[in-house]
Amino acid sequence: MINFEKILITPSKSKELLEANTHNRRIKQPVVLKYAKDMIEGRWLEDTGETIKIAKSGRILDGQHRLHAIIKANKAIYCHISNGLDESVFKVIDTGTTRNATDVFKIEGIKNENKLPSIISFFNLLEAGKKHKSLHVHEKSTNAMLLNQYYEDENFWQSVSRNAFNWYIGFAKILTPAFIGGFYAHFYKLNSDKAYSFMVQLTSGINVENETILLLRNKLIADKVSIKKMPQNLKMALVIKTWNSFITNKTIKFLKYDSTREEYPRAIGSSNKLVYEEN
Numbered sequence: 165m166i167n168f169e170k171i172l173i174t175p176s177k178s179k180e181l182l183e184a185n186t187h188n189r190r191i192k193q194p195v196v197l198k199y200a201k202d203m204i205e206g207r208w209l210e211d212t213g214e215t216i217k218i219a220k221s222g223r224i225l226d227g228q229h230r231l232h233a234i235i236k237a238n239k240a241i242y243c244h245i246s247n248g249l250d251e252s253v254f255k256v257i258d259t260g261t262t263r264n265a266t267d268v269f270k271i272e273g274i275k276n277e278n279k280l281p282s283i284i285s286f287f288n289l290l291e292a293g294k295k296h297k298s299l300h301v302h303e304k305s306t307n308a309m310l311l312n313q314y315y316e317d318e319n320f321w322q323s324v325s326r327n328a329f330n331w332y333i334g335f336a337k338i339l340t341p342a343f344i345g346g347f348y349a350h351f352y353k354l355n356s357d358k359a360y361s362f363m364v365q366l367t368s369g370i371n372v373e374n375e376t377i378l379l380l381r382n383k384l385i386a387d388k389v390s391i392k393k394m395p396q397n398l399k400m401a402l403v404i405k406t407w408n409s410f411i412t413n414k415t416i417k418f419l420k421y422d423s424t425r426e427e428y429p430r431a432i433g434s435s436n437k438l439v440y441e442e443n
Contacts, residue, residue: 167247168215174240178231184222191232198306199233203241207308215246225249268307274314276325279341281310283325286346288313290400291353293430324349327363335367338388347403354433355411362410376409379419397423404429 173181202208216227224231227243234241265281274280285305305313314321328345335344344363351359365372372378380402387394401421409416411432421429 166249168244169247170242170244172240173216173231173234173243175235175238178234181216181218181222181224182228182231185224185228191228195229196232196236199229200236202306202308203233203237203239207306207312208241209308210242211244213244215244217249218245218247219249265307265310268311269314272311275322276329279325279329279345280314280321281307282340282342283328283345283349284310284313284321286342287349290346290350290431320349324352327360331363331367335384336388338384339367343399347407351407351431354431358411362407366406374406374410374413374415376406376414376416376419379416380406383419397428401429404431408432 171177199208216230217225218227219225230241230243265285266278269277269281288305324345325341328341328348331344331348332339332341344367348359348363351362361373362377364370365374365377366381369378369381383394383402384399387399398421402419405416405419405421408429408431
């Protein structure tokens with residue numbers, strides 16, 4: 165008979181349950197780290213209806229990552245437990261599609277749910293001073309983190325999303341909404357007065373104040389029709405360099421980035437609002 169209950173799982177209780185957890189799948193430490201981080205920072209939701217499934221033998225059929233995360237976080241978490249399952253159900257557990265951030269935003273009824281998660285994720289990567297795809301799995305924003313971040317400033321993120329989509333269309337879809345929106349939000353945090361103007365000039369080519377912006381536009385347009393595409397890291401570096409030229413009112417005659425001779429650039433604010441300095 166299968167029993168269902170909701171109990172407080174302490175780190176010691178987790179260890180006790182895991183002692184009987186033999187012949188299971190390999191633990192994915194990045195997943196454990198993500199869960200533990202959510203638990204520590206108060207983002208873990210306990211009443212999702214998802215149970216820790218335990219077989220008659222005591223084997224953990226589903227939930228071992230949650231139990232390891234409780235130990236890692238050293239926190240007691242209420243969990244729904246289903247006991248007494250047959251071992252045969254193991255093969256059909258976790259075969260569904262993982263719910264992604266877009267799904268979560270859609271369930272919450274958030275407008276622009278198909279663009280916002282990727283915009284916020286890209287913004288976080290830029291804020292961390294990271295290159296594209298250089299984050300470890302446990303460093304990446306979880307669905308809960310993205311949702312909380314959105315709710316902290318809903319109007320701002322909706323504005324970013326709308327502008328990003330308009331600029332995406334206006335620039336012939338040369339840059340993705342996530343790329344445009346992430347950079348706009350990043351620059352806005354550095355210099356809110358200049359960020360909008362920079363993005364308008366870059367994506368429209370109208371009333372351009374700094375010739376470096378035109379150099380970047382030409383490179384991005386050429387890359388769009390090129391067979392050999394510009395690496396994302398390079399594209400990001402050129403955007404940052406162009407922004408820094410715009411902010412300092414200096415023009416770069418030859419817009420390029422050489423990873424063998426230069427440190428990866430970081431965006432700056434203004435003379436009275438310096439946040440990052442270019443290395």
